[in-house]
Amino acid sequence: MARNQKYSAAQWVPATGNLTALRAAASECQGCELYARATQVVFGEGPQDAKVVMVGEQPGDEEDRRGHPFVGPAGRLLSKAMGEAGLDREKIYVTNAVKHFKFLERGKRRIHAKPSGIEISACRPWLEAELTSIEPELVVCLGATAAQSLMGRDFRITAERGKFFPHHWAKELIATVHPSAILRVPERYEEEYARFVQDLRLVANRVQQLKGAAHT
Numbered sequence: 001m002a003r004n005q006k007y008s009a010a011q012w013v014p015a016t017g018n019l020t021a022l023r024a025a026a027s028e029c030q031g032c033e034l035y036a037r038a039t040q041v042v043f044g045e046g047p048q049d050a051k052v053v054m055v056g057e058q059p060g061d062e063e064d065r066r067g068h069p070f071v072g073p074a075g076r077l078l079s080k081a082m083g084e085a086g087l088d089r090e091k092i093y094v095t096n097a098v099k100h101f102k103f104l105e106r107g108k109r110r111i112h113a114k115p116s117g118i119e120i121s122a123c124r125p126w127l128e129a130e131l132t133s134i135e136p137e138l139v140v141c142l143g144a145t146a147a148q149s150l151m152g153r154d155f156r157i158t159a160e161r162g163k164f165f166p167h168h169w170a171k172e173l174i175a176t177v178h179p180s181a182i183l184r185v186p187e188r189y190e191e192e193y194a195r196f197v198q199d200l201r202l203v204a205n206r207v208q209q210l211k212g213a214a215h216t
């Protein structure tokens with residue numbers, strides 16, 4: 001077995017397109033070492049017939065404790081931006097490229113740690129199972145980790161942000177920044193937030209176009 005193939009979720013992913021069954025099975029996953037220190041798995045959430053799937057990096061501290069994706073500060077920013085862009089969060093499936101929280105301990109605080117390429121790759125079978133179950137029109141990569149998982153290591157958000165690409169697990173894929181990146185630059189918040197909303201407006205418009213094309 002190749003060195004990087006040591007870690008994989010594949011053996012825990014059941015052969016089903018049922019999201020409820022996938023979510024239940026994910027709670028048993030030991031496909032990489034991240035399950036050991038996290039509180040729980042944080043699987044994707046949203047409707048089975050979602051036209052848009054948004055993929056982030058990994059659960060944060062609050063998501064890890066509560067067991068739901070995008071419920072912390074970045075998730076609240078995402079909801080606000082979606083509303084301004086004309087996207088209904090209730091109709092969108094949100095998930096992460098990596099399903100367990102990776103962190104460093106600093107006293108009582110748990111600080112986000114970026115997942116490695118091996119961990120991203122190990123967790124990809126869950127993302128594949130979610131996307132092939134939902135068959136969305138559009139996948140939105142929020143940040144470099146999601147883009148790396150879905151488009152490969154050479155994909156650069158700085159160069160490709162806001163462009164639509166064909167993808168084998170959806171009709172198209174688009175990448176933008178992760179909302180947490182906007183929170184990390186308070187001095188440029190207004191500018192970065194406006195740009196993020198603009199990217200989500202591209203998503204809202206493209207979904208309407210794809211729906212229209214399906215009915216002609």
Ligand code: SF4
Nearest residue numbers: 029031032035100123
């Ligand atoms: S991060 Fe993904 S592959 Fe690793 S244990 Fe969690 S669910 Fe499994």
